[in-house]
Amino acid sequence: MMLDLHRPPNEEELRRLGSGAIDPGTAARITHHSMQRLPRGSPVPWAQTIALASASLCAGLLVSFLALRSDPPSREVTPLAPALASSSPTTATAGMVIAAGEESRDATILRHLVQVAPHASVRVERAAAGQVELSVLKGSSRFAVEHLREHEGFRVRVGTVLIEVVGTRFDVATDGICSVVGVSEGRVRVTSGGVREAVSQGERKTFCPPESVRHGLSAHPGDEPGTELVREALVLISAGKELEEAATLLERYRSEHREGVFAEDALFHLCILELRRANAARARELAAEFRRRFPNTTRNETLDKLLKHVGSTP
Amino acid sequence: MIERGLLEACRAGSDSGWRRFFDAHGSQIYKWALFLGLSSFQAEEAAQDVLAIAARRIHSCPNEEAISSWLYQITRRVVANARRNAWWRRLWKRVDSIEDQAALAHHAPGDLDLELAVRSCLRLLSARHAEILVLMDVEGRSREETAQLLRLPPGTVASRLRVAREAFRTQWLGSATDASSPIGQP
Numbered sequence: 001m002m003l004d005l006h007r008p009p010n011e012e013e014l015r016r017l018g019s020g021a022i023d024p025g026t027a028a029r030i031t032h033h034s035m036q037r038l039p040r041g042s043p044v045p046w047a048q049t050i051a052l053a054s055a056s057l058c059a060g061l062l063v064s065f066l067a068l069r070s071d072p073p074s075r076e077v078t079p080l081a082p083a084l085a086s087s088s089p090t091t092a093t094a095g096m097v098i099a100a101g102e103e104s105r106d107a108t109i110l111r112h113l114v115q116v117a118p119h120a121s122v123r124v125e126r127a128a129a130g131q132v133e134l135s136v137l138k139g140s141s142r143f144a145v146e147h148l149r150e151h152e153g154f155r156v157r158v159g160t161v162l163i164e165v166v167g168t169r170f171d172v173a174t175d176g177i178c179s180v181v182g183v184s185e186g187r188v189r190v191t192s193g194g195v196r197e198a199v200s201q202g203e204r205k206t207f208c209p210p211e212s213v214r215h216g217l218s219a220h221p222g223d224e225p226g227t228e229l230v231r232e233a234l235v236l237i238s239a240g241k242e243l244e245e246a247a248t249l250l251e252r253y254r255s256e257h258r259e260g261v262f263a264e265d266a267l268f269h270l271c272i273l274e275l276r277r278a279n280a281a282r283a284r285e286l287a288a289e290f291r292r293r294f295p296n297t298t299r300n301e302t303l304d305k306l307l308k309h310v311g312s313t314p
Numbered sequence: 315m316i317e318r319g320l321l322e323a324c325r326a327g328s329d330s331g332w333r334r335f336f337d338a339h340g341s342q343i344y345k346w347a348l349f350l351g352l353s354s355f356q357a358e359e360a361a362q363d364v365l366a367i368a369a370r371r372i373h374s375c376p377n378e379e380a381i382s383s384w385l386y387q388i389t390r391r392v393v394a395n396a397r398r399n400a401w402w403r404r405l406w407k408r409v410d411s412i413e414d415q416a417a418l419a420h421h422a423p424g425d426l427d428l429e430l431a432v433r434s435c436l437r438l439l440s441a442r443h444a445e446i447l448v449l450m451d452v453e454g455r456s457r458e459e460t461a462q463l464l465r466l467p468p469g470t471v472a473s474r475l476r477v478a479r480e481a482f483r484t485q486w487l488g489s490a491t492d493a494s495s496p497i498g499q500p
Contacts, residue, residue, distance in 0.1 A: 006487070008482065008483050008486040008487070009428060009431075009432060011451065013428060014432065014451045014452050015451075015452070015454050017428065017429050017432060017452055018345070018349075018448075018451075018452035018453040018454060019454075021341070022341045022344055022345060026344065026354075026358055027337070027340055027341050027344070029358065030336065030340035030341070030343075030344060030358060030361045030362055030365070031333060031336040031337055031340055033362045034332075034336045034340065034361075034362050034365040034366060034369070035329070035332065035333060035336065037362065037365075037366040037369070038329070038332055038369050039369055039370055104355065104358075117355050118355065140355075142359075184363075204399070301426065305427065
């Protein structure tokens with residue numbers, strides 16, 4: 001449908017937007033995650049709650065005392081996967097890269113849930129014997145970590161930052177250099193530049209490596225070849241500076257890693273970059289190549305939409 | 315459609331009750347969040363936050379008829395917080411610009427351009443104008459329903475709607491003529 005920008009939408013068009021159903025996968029995810037966050041135990045008036053809490057504390061102390069004297073009891077854990085109907089999470093194992101396309105993607109690792117945002121990717125470094133270790137390669141991701149038993153661990157590496165889970169629900173995002181950690185429930189421990197600090201519920205902190213480290217550590221061990229070029233280019237683009245340098249880096253990636261894992265991203269961002277640099281002809285050329293090489297991605301629609309504003313699409 | 319007994323089931327802590335509650339209201343909350351200015355990823359997170367708050371405070375919901383209005387009040391606050399946080403994060407640059415770019419490419423087919431353009435335009439209006447347009451013009455609610463949801467007198471709703479429509483029209487036409495900032499781009 002061609003959009004007429006010179007005419008505000010009429011009543012019928014607006015209603016059509018309002019009456020459309022949302023993506024079933026999104027609806028299922030909302031229900032699923034909300035069920036996970038359901039407070040356990042029936043809410044009762046405060047006085048009773050306090051009384052119950054005191055009783056629970058005593059009982060807890062007694063149980064802890066008994067537990068210390070014997071083997072830790074095995075805890076019944078509800079698996080996260082079955083609740084999702086239309087977008088059931090995949091089960092990820094060590095070595096896998098969970099890469100989201102145009103839509104976010106869910107995956108279970110052991111019994112924990114990872115939600116990878118559109119165009120983000122996460123690599124599973126380790127998933128065995130209760131130990132999970134992940135690397136966020138790009139974009140943002142959210143983690144719902146089930147209760148960890150004594151011998152278990154859940155760690156996330158993002159750039160030069162290591163996040164160790166102490167409690168439960170958090171999200172991370174990276175632009176390739178700096179990392180943002182936000183905790184919605186519980187607490188995580190973050191190690192950055194050798195310094196360890198806790199991020200508590202409701203907090204969101206940004207961790208950037210020192211300037212001297214940024215240049216030397218732009219490539220992480222185990223990264224796909226050329227990752228650092230794309231990463232650095234995206235950082236420059238997101239800062240809105242040195243676009244020429246960013247274009248050079250993306251072109252370099254394209255010439256050195258034509259079939260690389262970030263070939264699509266490099267071409268897509270390069271096309272947008274050329275538009276921002278007002279090189280419409282070059283942008284059209286790149287968009288045509290993008291369509292030829294990656295015909296099935298909805299990024300083509302995004303490029304069409306952007307190109308529409310500078311003239312006819314290729 | 316209001317399901318009788320749902321509130322009681324939720325208050326009693328029934329898992330199946332909560333699942334029905336989330337299924338019944340999750341999509342609506344997501345759409346509110348989307349049209350009130352959040353990206354699809356943020357809207358999904360906001361919907362979960364709203365439902366988590368609802369689950370904690372279900373005892374403060376007076377009755378089944380009031381669920382929508384009660385949830386809408388929570389959604390308003392959660393969306394306002396999310397937009398404020400996003401503003402701070404944008405101020406610090408980094409990360410969000412990448413997320414926004416991803417969100418731009420993440421949407422349902424069909425009235426894609428129109429939806430993005432309407433959402434962009436609503437985002438530029440004041441919250442009280444945007445919400446009245448979303449409830450009445452996008453969702454097609456009556457003046458009385460909207461008044462109940464917003465806890466405003468129906469007369470105020472009518473006058474605010476008139477101003478909001480005018481603001482939307484001005485914003486839309488202004489964006490259309492501003493070649494440097496095309497509608498639909500973040």
